Amino acid sequence: xxxxxxxxxxxxxxxxxxxxxxxxxxxxxxxxxxxxxxxxxxxxxxxxxxxxxxxxxxxxxxxxxxxxxxxxxxxxxxxxxxxxxxxxxxxxxxxxxxxxxxxxxxxxxxxxxxxxxxxxxxxxxxxxxxxxxxxxxxxxxxxxxxxxxxxxxxxxxxxxxxxxxxxxxxxxxxxxxxxxxxxxxxxxxxxxxxxxxxxxxxxxxxxxxxxxxxxxxxxxxxxxxxxxxxxxxxxxxxxxxx
Amino acid sequence: xxxxxxxxxxxxxxxxxxxxxxxxxxxxxxxxxxxxxxxxxxxxxxxxxxxxxxxxxxxxxxxxxxxxxxxxxxxxxxxxxxxxxxxxxxxxxxxxxxxxxxxxxxxxxxxxxxxxxxxxxxxxxxxxxxxxxxxxxxxxxxxxxxxxxxxxxxxxxxxxxxxxxxxxxxxxxxxxxxxxxxxxxxxxxxxxxxxxxxxxxxxxxxxxxxxxxxxxxxxxxxxxxxxxxxxxxxxxxxxxxx
Numbered sequence: 001x002x003x004x005x006x007x008x009x010x011x012x013x014x015x016x017x018x019x020x021x022x023x024x025x026x027x028x029x030x031x032x033x034x035x036x037x038x039x040x041x042x043x044x045x046x047x048x049x050x051x052x053x054x055x056x057x058x059x060x061x062x063x064x065x066x067x068x069x070x071x072x073x074x075x076x077x078x079x080x081x082x083x084x085x086x087x088x089x090x091x092x093x094x095x096x097x098x099x100x101x102x103x104x105x106x107x108x109x110x111x112x113x114x115x116x117x118x119x120x121x122x123x124x125x126x127x128x129x130x131x132x133x134x135x136x137x138x139x140x141x142x143x144x145x146x147x148x149x150x151x152x153x154x155x156x157x158x159x160x161x162x163x164x165x166x167x168x169x170x171x172x173x174x175x176x177x178x179x180x181x182x183x184x185x186x187x188x189x190x191x192x193x194x195x196x197x198x199x200x201x202x203x204x205x206x207x208x209x210x211x212x213x214x215x216x217x218x219x220x221x222x223x224x225x226x227x228x229x230x231x232x233x234x235x236x237x238x239x240x241x242x
Numbered sequence: 243x244x245x246x247x248x249x250x251x252x253x254x255x256x257x258x259x260x261x262x263x264x265x266x267x268x269x270x271x272x273x274x275x276x277x278x279x280x281x282x283x284x285x286x287x288x289x290x291x292x293x294x295x296x297x298x299x300x301x302x303x304x305x306x307x308x309x310x311x312x313x314x315x316x317x318x319x320x321x322x323x324x325x326x327x328x329x330x331x332x333x334x335x336x337x338x339x340x341x342x343x344x345x346x347x348x349x350x351x352x353x354x355x356x357x358x359x360x361x362x363x364x365x366x367x368x369x370x371x372x373x374x375x376x377x378x379x380x381x382x383x384x385x386x387x388x389x390x391x392x393x394x395x396x397x398x399x400x401x402x403x404x405x406x407x408x409x410x411x412x413x414x415x416x417x418x419x420x421x422x423x424x425x426x427x428x429x430x431x432x433x434x435x436x437x438x439x440x441x442x443x444x445x446x447x448x449x450x451x452x453x454x455x456x457x458x459x460x461x462x463x464x465x466x467x468x469x470x471x472x473x474x475x476x477x478x479x480x481x482x483x484x
Contacts, residue, residue: 150392173424182415183448188426205453206425213447 125154139163159207166193177227367396381405401449408435419469
């Protein structure tokens with residue numbers, strides 16, 4: 001009888017251990033998603049001349065308009081300004097990535113799905129949180145900006161840009177997701193090209209926009225987690241199959 | 243030989259017809275979703291006293307706070323103000339629906355998933371688009387409001403409220419979806435109770451917020467289509483199973 005009781009106990013232990021193992025595995029999988037802690041970029045000075053140039057070029061073209069030089073040159077040799085507001089650098093599209101890494105120390109993350117964790121959300125506007133995201137054979141730039149479009153009322157703007165031409169950007173879809181406090185917000189769109197101006201995208205409001213109170217609801221201890229995913233759009237996927 | 247050719251032709255025809263049938267069925271399903279055209283509510287006058295009362299009561303309680311009278315009375319007999327800004331009516335929760343139908347001529351739609359089509363989005367702020375939505379044994383109120391939180395910059399705010407108590411509201415999740423021009427925006431949250439003030443929800447920004455340019459991108463010929471879905475949250479579903 002004691003033997004059977006011991007056997008039964010051992011079986012119960014095994015069941016318990018198996019349950020614990022699955023539980024641990026689940027937690028590990030959840031934690032397995034790449035989380036990147038992004039600190040705000042420092043000394044971001046807004047240069048009014050640069051802003052004016054960016055806006056004028058945007059006003060001339062429509063949304064997702066093709067860069068005037070795109071038709072003339074090899075896409076990698078198109079001249080391009082640094083997408084960061086504070087920087088006066090100009091060079092070819094093919095060297096923007098190394099410029100952003102070396103000069104601005106912006107990290108590159110690899111993988112189709114990542115979590116962008118922006119810290120110190122309380123810092124006054126203007127503040128930027130920026131990373132590069134490498135997937136599907138391209139580099140993308142995620143910009144989260146705290147800015148006062150209306151004086152005294154800072155808002156958060158998040159957008160993704162392809163480090164490439166508008167035609168290349170049209171082949172992708174990006175998704176930004178916020179999830180907390182029983183609220184869920186999802187924004188999906190075609191990325192814009194870095195040849196267009198980040199500031200114009202934000203001033204147009206054609207991006208994920210959060211007011212301060214909503215950003216607080218989605219934040220945890222002053223940090224905002226944004227889930228990011230990039231997929232090839234159907235046309236591009238169909239082309240790849242051909 | 244001719245016989246086999248004819249047979250082959252007949253098989254091809256059958257495949258073609260079957261494909262056409264599935265195609266037609268898919269279109270029918272898409273068109274089968276209930277679309278409700280919602281015109282703006284007229285003569286919406288903002289009463290400052292009423293606003294002040296609403297805001298004060300909201301400031302005293304936390305988000306999703308329980309109505310002070312909820313614990314004392316039968317939920318259906320809790321006194322409640324008309325959720326529309328312009329109206330001074332007060333009565334019990336159980337008669338709010340008939341008041342909204344009879345006095346404000348607000349339509350009731352039935353079904354778990356509907357499309358809310360707000361017309362004349364160009365009208366100046368403040369403007370409201372309102373419908374009632376009946377599903378899962380309850381009535382919900384969808385409010386889309388165009389309002390100038392910052393002077394000269396109208397924004398659109400969309401929220402869903404349960405015509406019931408905050409405790410009842412906690413059992414549901416609502417989803418609002420916008421989809422157009424290769425952009426997709428989704429907001430999911432727990433509905434608030436009509437015992438809380440619609441205006442406080444909107445002034446807190448704890449709802450779907452659209453700036454004018456984004457609303458234009460999602461609009462078609464001056465009308466904005468919002469997909470609405472309501473589901474019972476997990477706790478509620480588990481209770482129903484017990």
